[in-house]
Amino acid sequence: MTLYLPIAELSVNWIVIVGLGALVGFLSGMFGVGGGFLTTPLLIFYGIPPAVAVASSATQITGSSVSGALAYWRRGGVDFKMGGVLVAGGFIGAALGSVLFRWLQQLGQIDVTINLVYVLLLGTVGGLMLRESLATMRRTARGVVPARHRHNPFIAALPWKMRFYKSGLYISPLAPLALGAIVGILTVSLGVGGGFIMVPAMIYLLGMSTNTVLGTSLFQIIFVTAATTMLHSVESQTVDIILAGLLLIGGVIGAQLGVRAAQRLSPVRLRLGLALILLAVAIRLAIGLTLRPAELFSIFGPA
């Protein structure tokens, strides 16, 4: 049952890793998120060195995003023009992120920063989604149709507006470029696809029509996570192919089950479920940051 990981340099129980991939795949199939926000902390918790966990999780997300993106593409749910802008932003963000990552590593603050950013991001996004989905559920119970709010005034004021026909938008490409860049930084430093940030931002900030949001965000994730894998492979040699492969095997199986489970649930309930999961992970990480750790000392390799 044990398998030695050549890059992480330790033996793992491969069933646990495949199971982890399946769990994350199930969530990604069910909610349309990459699930990196769960993979990375769980891998670190299992004992995989953080740098290897971040890099290998990015590789796994590439695989799980491809199958999702292909499914949306067949249904015409990918806006390639918008996707292209997001990818360009993502590459800029990935480059910035790798500089930031190395700097924090030298300071010895990488693990604390990763945890803190996770708590802030997951807490904020989870809290917003929880409020939104509860409000929607109350409104539908009362039979009121919600008005779609579009055109954030700040984003509408940006120059060089372009038409994105598929998304039904006439906005400046600077907004999606910046969004892509922020997600790119997160992908490189946290090993997440960033879908859980990008999807709400595309809906609520950019005002994209919902039928292209998931497909386009997955399209961006494929390219940025692939670039991240390349960056980590060349710069830090922390991509563990065996680890990523195990996660992929589990992810493929889990995603199918997740898609089937999702068909039996209403979208609002799905959002509520995802919000609760995000908040639970955020709370767990926040507890870890504030409680006195069992181990006060930690070893940092030759640096």
Added chain:
Amino acid sequence: MKRLGLLLVWLLAVGAAPVRLITDISQNRIDIVYTFKGAELLVFGAIQYPRGSVPDERPGLAIVVRGPAEPITLRKKARVAGIWINTASVRFETAPGFYAVATSAPIKTLVDERNAAIWEIGVDYLQLSPSTGGGTEVDEFTRGLVDLRRRTGLWSEQEGRVGITQNILYQARITIPAAVPVGAYTAEIYLIRHGKVIARSATPITIDKSGFERWVYVAAQTQGLAYGFVAVWLALVAGWVASLIVRRT
């Protein structure tokens, strides 16, 4: 055992001037392959006394297996604004990645402080070359490091675990955990009398990844770009295959 027997016969027949230690190891090379779960080394050998005169007194022995030393930074967490973050740090220039000692008696009674420090017999006598901070802080960090490494099984002391037969033959088992660093190791045997080292021997051991694991590791280290392409390609193919399966069902 047959090898040991032959060794014993040869020793009794020959005999030489100074006390010498003759050592062999069950494995001079440990290959880390995909099933690697750690290993157990059997270090064994014989003491060759001058003119074959075996003393009545039970000999004192320390068997040390050590891995490559590397510089590491140890950081300590402290509470800042309600959260625990890394604050103070101490750099250790020569912390061995692996260190195990088996002795024939408790280290305190076996060897005197001076000899223990010279030959680094016992975890407390490792020369770690800490390079920041002063006095008490370094002591605290050293204890922290020893504690961490002991719990992961990378540093260990097995007092009284060297088996001695007829005051000539000796043997000890050293456990190598799965998370062991690769590199050049040595097995050092010290013969100790009245607290002083009177004879020693050193035998090299190699621990390295082998087969597919080695191939992957070397590829990642030397062909980063190609390795990255392969990783991405594998992920893309896996995703594509998954979408085919989903479409069919």
